[in-house]
Amino acid sequence: MPPDPLPPAGIVARVAAHALATPDALAVHDGRHDLTYAQLIANAAQLAQALRLRGIGPGSAVGLLVPHSVRAVVAQLAVWWAGGHYVPLDPDHPDERITMTLRETGAALTVGDPDLLADSPVAAAHALPLPPLPFPVLPRAAGAPAPVAEPAPYDPDATAYVLYTSGSTGRPKGVALTHRGAESMATGLPCDPLRPGDRMLFHSPMAFDAAAFEVWAPLAHGATVVVCATGRPAVEHLATEAAHLGADVVFLTTSLFHHLAARDSALFGLVRTVVTGGEELSGAHARRVLRLRPDLELVNAYGPTEATTFATAHRVHDADCAGAPPLGHPLPGAGAHVLDGRLRPVPRGATGELWLSGARLAAGYVAQPALTAERFVGPTPGDARRYRTGDLVSVRADGALVFHGRTDEQVKVRGHRVEPGEVEHVLLRHPGVREAVVVVRRTSVEDARLTAFVVPEAGARCDTVALRDHVSALLPAHLVPGTWVLTDGFPLTGSGKADRRALARDPLPPVRTGGRPGIGDRPAADGVAAPPPLSPVQRVVADAWSAALGRPVDRPDADFFALGGHSLLALTVVEDLRRDLGAETALAAFYADPTVAGHGALLEAALREELR
CATH class of the missing domain: 3.40.50.12780 (ANL, N-terminal domain)
Structure with missing residues (x-):
């Protein structure tokens, strides 16, 4: 018997081979839309033609700003079919971060959902909005390239996609992953x-x-x-x-x-x-x-x-x-x-x-040859x-x-790589900050919180809400500290450096004097009246937050994320209240107003809906 044929080289060729062998097999499904392998290939080839008409070919970087959907899978395959490599963009990232990513990778075109593109810093001239599936057959103008029937030639060493990770010098690292x-x-x-x-x-x-x-x-x-x-x-x-x-x-x-x-x-x-x-x-x-x-x-x-x-x-x-x-x-x-x-x-x-x-090794870091040579040896x-x-x-x-x-000092927080130095560099860009140290404090196996210790400049007006807003405008959410401590100084090691282990391990210091808030509290101005008492529903919310955050919550305007909350804790709180009260609240609505009053209003609306 002749030997079994070798599998095709490259993922694109493998997908195409499945489309030939089992064209009606289900490739992608999202609960509402299905694509067979034949349909996946057909749609990817159509989008690849549109990409080629916009100049995308081998070596081209293409930004992707697409929500989880069948189209997201098609778009990734289409970029490879056209010969380029994709750069996933997170719509929740600050505009500065998205702009930097596109500039550094050289992505002159971003494929995306029309609504996400409209809310992004991507200029219209550099955007390709995705139409609904199936993608339309493009008319061929005189002299235009022929429709893309076959994928670009496979180059195992070519970049397939670029992902960004935290960087210790304050500059994120774009990792260029290869097709191999x-x-x-x-x-x-x-x-x-x-x-x-x-x-x-x-x-x-x-x-x-x-x-x-x-x-x-x-x-x-x-x-x-x-x-x-x-x-x-x-x-x-x-x-x-x-x-x-x-x-x-x-x-x-x-x-x-x-x-x-x-x-x-x-x-x-x-x-x-x-x-x-x-x-x-x-x-x-x-x-x-x-x-x-x-x-x-x-x-x-x-x-x-x-x-x-x-x-x-x-x-x-x-x-x-x-x-x-x-x-x-x-x-x-x-x-x-x-x-x-x-x-x-x-x-x-x-x-x-x-x-x-x-x-499996990446080609290296985009536009950072010195760092590539340091980490990839040989x-x-x-x-x-x-x-x-x-x-x-x-x-x-x-x-x-x-x-x-x-x-x-690199750490992992909820699966994300965090270089504390990147967060510290951003904090030091704030005019009210003299020194900053960022560590991870673990309250349990299930909960790790990024904690920022900040020494303000002498005489500077510096509060934790302003610092959080400053960092949030420049870094992704997973790099924003959830706990903040304003302090007069840090414990030191024998060599005179900040003792990060002590900061991560020892009890949090008391809030420093001078009327500044600490550990995530909102600032209170002199002469402001005490907050109004919590309503019964707000008290239920506050108790659920207290259990999750491990600290008392007693203000209607208390902000979940300013108090040290993060995405996993938010998931837990919403689910606990759903289980205890039978009230369904959308996580996106919670993120829109993450205060005790806002969450209480969501619960009240959900409970009224249940009683109808």
């Missing part, structure tokens, strides 16, 4: 193989590296992408969406996994596989889920964005859960090397720094190109990697 790395990520899975008919939930933010896994892994295997089209689903609504869409496989950031595990979420009874990663996994939470669902495939996956989402993985069993489960073994296309300070391998069981190699004669992770690990007897911390 994307294919390795999509085919060398951290979980059991995907098969036609399987459904993977696409719910991660587009600019988060797990989103690429959620889209390309199923499409590379002839499976189905099921799109969670809800912008910010509440905690248990994620289970509802998974049930509605028939999801079999789901990725959860570690923080979200911990929250769902603590609540015995119905999600774990709906899917066969949960891949989790982004932070150190709690053995207690993993054990709780596995004892609830012994047959669940629970995978602890590890990998920086620079290694195309995942580099190692470990199938978690009950026996792993006495402590933090290991990071596991390298995945196909990834190599792992544990080295000492002189770049020599350390003995098994000893702790060293983890370096990664292999096909190749040298007889050695492979390697990426320095900054993670400290050891190798246990069975070859699995065990995490021991960081060599630097």
